[in-house]
Amino acid sequence: xxxxxxxxxxxxxxxxxxxxxxxxxxxxxxxxxxxxxxxxxxxxxxxxxxxxxxxxxxxxxxxxxxxxxxxxxxxxxxxxxxxxxxxxxxxxxxxxxxxxxxxxxxxxxxxxxxxxxxxxxxxxxxxxxxxxxxxxxxxxxxxxxxxxxxxxxxxxxxxxxxxxxxxxxxxxxxxxxxxxxxxxxxxxxxxxxxxxxxxxxxxxxxxxxxxxxxxxxxxxxxxxxxxxxxxxxxxxxxxxxxxxxxxxxxxxxxxxxxxxxxxxxxxxxxxxxxxxxxxxxxxxxxxxxxxxxxxxxxxxxxxxxxxxxxxxxxxxxxxxxxxxxxxxxxxxxxxxxxxxxxxxxxxxxxxxxxxxxxxxxxxxxxxxxxxxxxxxxxxxxxxxxxxxxxxxxxxxxxxxxxxxxxxxxxxxxxxxxxxxxxxxxxxxxxxxxxxxxxxxxxxxxxxxxxxxxxxxxxxxxxxxxxxxxxxxxxxxxxxxxxxxxxxxxxxxxxxxxxxxxxxxxxxxxxxxxxxxxx
Amino acid sequence: xxxxxxxxxxxxxxxxxxxxxxxxxxxxxxxxxxxxxxxxxxxxxxxxxxxxxxxxxxxxxxxxxxxxxxxxxxxxxxxxxxxxxxxxxxxxxxxxxxxxxxxxxxxxxxxxxxxxxxxxxxxxxxxxxxxxxxxxxxxxxxxxxxxxxxxxxxxxxxxxxxxxxxxxxxxxxxxxxxxxxxxxxxxxxxxxxxxxxxxxxxxxxxxxxxxxxxxxxxxxxxxxxxxxxxxxxxxxxxxxxxxxxxxxxxxxxxxxxxxxxxxxxxxxxxxxxxxxxxxxxxxxxxxxxxxxxxxxxxxxxxxxxxxxxxxxxxxxxxxxxxxxxxxxxxxxxxxxxxxxxxxxxxxxxxxxxxxx
Numbered sequence: 001x002x003x004x005x006x007x008x009x010x011x012x013x014x015x016x017x018x019x020x021x022x023x024x025x026x027x028x029x030x031x032x033x034x035x036x037x038x039x040x041x042x043x044x045x046x047x048x049x050x051x052x053x054x055x056x057x058x059x060x061x062x063x064x065x066x067x068x069x070x071x072x073x074x075x076x077x078x079x080x081x082x083x084x085x086x087x088x089x090x091x092x093x094x095x096x097x098x099x100x101x102x103x104x105x106x107x108x109x110x111x112x113x114x115x116x117x118x119x120x121x122x123x124x125x126x127x128x129x130x131x132x133x134x135x136x137x138x139x140x141x142x143x144x145x146x147x148x149x150x151x152x153x154x155x156x157x158x159x160x161x162x163x164x165x166x167x168x169x170x171x172x173x174x175x176x177x178x179x180x181x182x183x184x185x186x187x188x189x190x191x192x193x194x195x196x197x198x199x200x201x202x203x204x205x206x207x208x209x210x211x212x213x214x215x216x217x218x219x220x221x222x223x224x225x226x227x228x229x230x231x232x233x234x235x236x237x238x239x240x241x242x243x244x245x246x247x248x249x250x251x252x253x254x255x256x257x258x259x260x261x262x263x264x265x266x267x268x269x270x271x272x273x274x275x276x277x278x279x280x281x282x283x284x285x286x287x288x289x290x291x292x293x294x295x296x297x298x299x300x301x302x303x304x305x306x307x308x309x310x311x312x313x314x315x316x317x318x319x320x321x322x323x324x325x326x327x328x329x330x331x332x333x334x335x336x337x338x339x340x341x342x343x344x345x346x347x348x349x350x351x352x353x354x355x356x357x358x359x360x361x362x363x364x365x366x367x368x369x370x371x372x373x374x375x376x377x378x379x380x381x382x383x384x385x386x387x388x389x390x391x392x393x394x395x396x397x398x399x400x401x402x403x404x405x406x407x408x409x410x411x412x413x414x415x416x417x418x419x420x421x422x423x424x425x426x427x428x429x430x431x432x433x434x435x436x437x438x439x440x441x442x443x444x445x446x447x448x449x450x451x452x453x454x455x456x457x458x459x460x461x462x463x464x465x466x467x468x469x470x471x472x473x474x475x476x477x478x479x480x481x482x483x484x485x486x487x488x489x490x491x492x493x494x495x496x497x498x499x500x501x502x503x504x505x506x507x508x509x510x511x512x513x514x515x516x517x518x
Numbered sequence: 519x520x521x522x523x524x525x526x527x528x529x530x531x532x533x534x535x536x537x538x539x540x541x542x543x544x545x546x547x548x549x550x551x552x553x554x555x556x557x558x559x560x561x562x563x564x565x566x567x568x569x570x571x572x573x574x575x576x577x578x579x580x581x582x583x584x585x586x587x588x589x590x591x592x593x594x595x596x597x598x599x600x601x602x603x604x605x606x607x608x609x610x611x612x613x614x615x616x617x618x619x620x621x622x623x624x625x626x627x628x629x630x631x632x633x634x635x636x637x638x639x640x641x642x643x644x645x646x647x648x649x650x651x652x653x654x655x656x657x658x659x660x661x662x663x664x665x666x667x668x669x670x671x672x673x674x675x676x677x678x679x680x681x682x683x684x685x686x687x688x689x690x691x692x693x694x695x696x697x698x699x700x701x702x703x704x705x706x707x708x709x710x711x712x713x714x715x716x717x718x719x720x721x722x723x724x725x726x727x728x729x730x731x732x733x734x735x736x737x738x739x740x741x742x743x744x745x746x747x748x749x750x751x752x753x754x755x756x757x758x759x760x761x762x763x764x765x766x767x768x769x770x771x772x773x774x775x776x777x778x779x780x781x782x783x784x785x786x787x788x789x790x791x792x793x794x795x796x797x798x799x800x801x802x803x804x805x806x807x808x809x810x811x812x813x814x815x816x817x818x819x820x821x822x823x824x825x826x827x828x829x830x831x832x833x834x835x836x837x838x839x840x841x842x843x844x845x846x847x848x849x850x851x852x853x854x855x856x857x858x859x860x861x862x863x864x865x866x867x868x869x870x871x872x873x874x
Contacts, residue, residue, distance in 0.1 A: 058858075074856065320746055341749035350747075358743040364736065372737065372748040376730035384729045 007193035013062035022048035024217040037208035041447035043417035045217035055079030085160030100135035143307020199447035269293035276326035278312040301482030309491035318350030347435030362414025367395035369413040402427040419450035487511040527860035539842035565821030579715040583770035591763040595739035600662035601791035603669030608636040608771030610673035613782040614681030640768020648760030652753035694780040711773035723805040
């Protein structure tokens with residue numbers, strides 16, 4: 001057998017954003033027909049590397065060779081022409097256009113639009129990953145899970161020879177992820193080179209023919225096929241972890257363990273929803289008739305498949321969504337129609353799942369983003385004038401306490417990695433006078449170290465008398481953190497499960513699927 | 519940004535289009551048979567030496583106020599394009615009622631009332647696109663433009679109707695007595711409106727860059743969803759921004775009438791806003807930064823008019839020059855973005871605003 005040719009060859013790739021060296025000389029070879037996993041924690045430089053492969057950024061130095069030819073991408077079109085398909089972690093779809101139009105945009109081979117052909121291909125490709133998506137729907141109306149499905153379809157549209165996926169499973173159900181892996185393996189068998197970017201070691205071990213570990217913009221380790229085949233995963237795992245975190249591998253979530261459920265005084269709930277229905281003006285799945293209570297010192301989890309009303313529930317409580325019926329009582333007060341600002345002042349906080357789109361203002365400094373919800377308030381603003389020293393001081397304090405990795409408090413928040421953006425949001429919502437926090441998908445797309453950090457903060461907050469409502473599509477996370485779990489399906493709560501009961505996982509799954517079939 | 523990066527940014531993004539436009543105009547001058555050296559020397563001579571600099575400063579006053587109005591709204595990524603009609607209607611109202619107001623009130627009170635009146639006209643005009651945007655999400659690009667057309671026609675109607683001076687055959691307002699015009703800065707022929715315009719530039723600069731109001735405007739402009747999420751009352755903020763913007767542009771009309779012209783004719787339109795628009799983006803929506811750029815335009819406008827007359831060419835050369843500035847800005851934007859030099863002229867959300 002001849003030596004396998006190289007589908008993609010990266011040599012000495014460097015990229016710097018201001019003070020952040022995102023990629024510091026990365027070499028990488030990817031062969032046709034193999035699944036190559038890029039493993040690394042947030043901020044390791046994975047997303048930067050991908051954006052250069054996708055033609056969105058240009059490397060400061062280094063060479064990209066595709067199929068033996070050195071390429072210089074000046075736009076995503078160049079990358080597509082080189083037959084590289086990319087699935088991004090954050091949606092690249094245009095929300096105000098329909099599914100169909102988005103596909104036409106991505107696929108346009110010439111001037112003419114082949115509508116019918118595009119529709120057929122869409123149905124063919126999308127059904128591979130689950131339910132076919134109605135091409136006439138607006139992308140804005142799709143759930144995050146459906147959008148990700150669409151991203152995959154788009155990447156596969158032009159039959160790429162190299163397929164790059166950035167954290168593709170973070171929004172999929174376990175069954176969806178398994179189906180995706182099967183499909184990726186099939187694709188690899190047809191000679192496509194698959195690059196899977198992930199921070200989940202188990203995914204990499206299960207799927208990868210090769211694994212490359214990135215840390216701080218450099219290649220920290222490489223594991224080849226022979227090694228992956230011969231060494232048992234149990235032995236590889238700690239070695240990979242060590243390379244990923246450089247000896248500072250994450251421990252279990254810190255903070256005191258949750259108290260048993262019975263210990264809690266029944267008392268008056270801090271937050272009570274009484275038969276709340278949301279208005280459907282904002283699109284997406286509304287909620288119907290939802291009643292629940294959250295007490296101080298308790299984490300209530302909300303489980304469910306993505307797009308089953310999580311966003312409506314979170315926004316009806318803490319955000320700007322209107323309520324069509326029922327009452328939201330916070331600390332004995334009806335906060336249903338209350339403006340967001342007053343809810344915040346009462347201590348009702350919301351950590352959004354759309355961190356980049358809604359959570360932060362990317363071009364503004366980390367310091368201002370940390371104080372985004374206190375603009376105009378003393379001591380940071382006096383008589384409308386900003387006190388820079390106070391702002392800087394508070395920001396430094398929060399950066400230290402929440403371990404936000406940023407070159408400085410003045411760096412634009414948009415330059416930070418996903419995990420550090422999440423830490424900004426947590427610091428902002430939990431740091432001052434918070435009483436109840438609604439967390440929407442708090443660990444989506446984050447690496448193990450950051451997730452454990454997030455969980456630690458939540459535990460600490462709750463142990464000091466805070467209350468937490470955690471909406472998540474990750475059942476393991478809820479089982480670990482929550483006391484009680486409500487299962488949301490089709491916008492309704494279809495059942496409750498005590499998280500520490502032995503069969504909790506099975507019962508939640510059962511409710512999820514049973515509720516979903518209604 | 520580091521100091522060298524900032525210098526490169528200013529050089530490539532701000533100075534380059536201006537220099538290229540001036541060179542481009544020189545080529546056109548050559549083609550017209552004029553001597554570009556002599557022309558530009560004339561421009562500088564007429565606009566800066568002798569009493570020219572006073573004329574240039576006077577010309578800057580309305581331009582600065584209009585650019586301030588644009589900067590406030592553009593920073594919030596609200597595209598208030600109603601500047602044309604707003605300026606004209608405020609000017610017409612001030613020119614029309616000024617003789618009567620001065621007849622009834624003492625000079626100081628009358629002047630103040632007229633300034634407030636002009637700002638009020640601008641404010642009320644701005645309320646139309648502002649409320650439509652705030653509560654119905656209507657695209658303000660369209661509504662402010664439409665409001666502007668109506669306001670400009672209304673200004674004409676007023677000058678031809680109730681405000682017309684019956685003693686003259688041309689439709690125009692009564693000419694304001696010189697004693698009622700804005701006072702000059704002692705020793706010069708620069709009226710106090712110029713001082714007011716510069717004071718407002720500093721005030722607005724501090725407000726936009728140092729105050730909580732300015733921070734809210736930036737947050738709203740950069741990410742409206744994050745603004746709503748952070749508890750900023752987006753509709754209220756939208757109205758506030760438009761109102762400030764409209765009032766400033768209205769004020770420009772008053773200052774121009776009371777300080778420089780003293781009367782208004784029908785179909786008169788200096789078109790300040792259209793000419794100053796590229797310079798506002800060259801200044802990256804920074805009030806202090808707009809001063810030198812507005813200054814450059816004022817030099818070209820005052821000196822250029824006289825120089826063109828002397829060289830026997832059309833004054834339209836100025837419009838060509840502004841067009842060339844825009845033209846080279848587009849080229850610079852394209853090239854600099856490809857090579858990651860400096861910051862874009864355009865705030866990020868502009869495409870969204872135009873499409874929505």
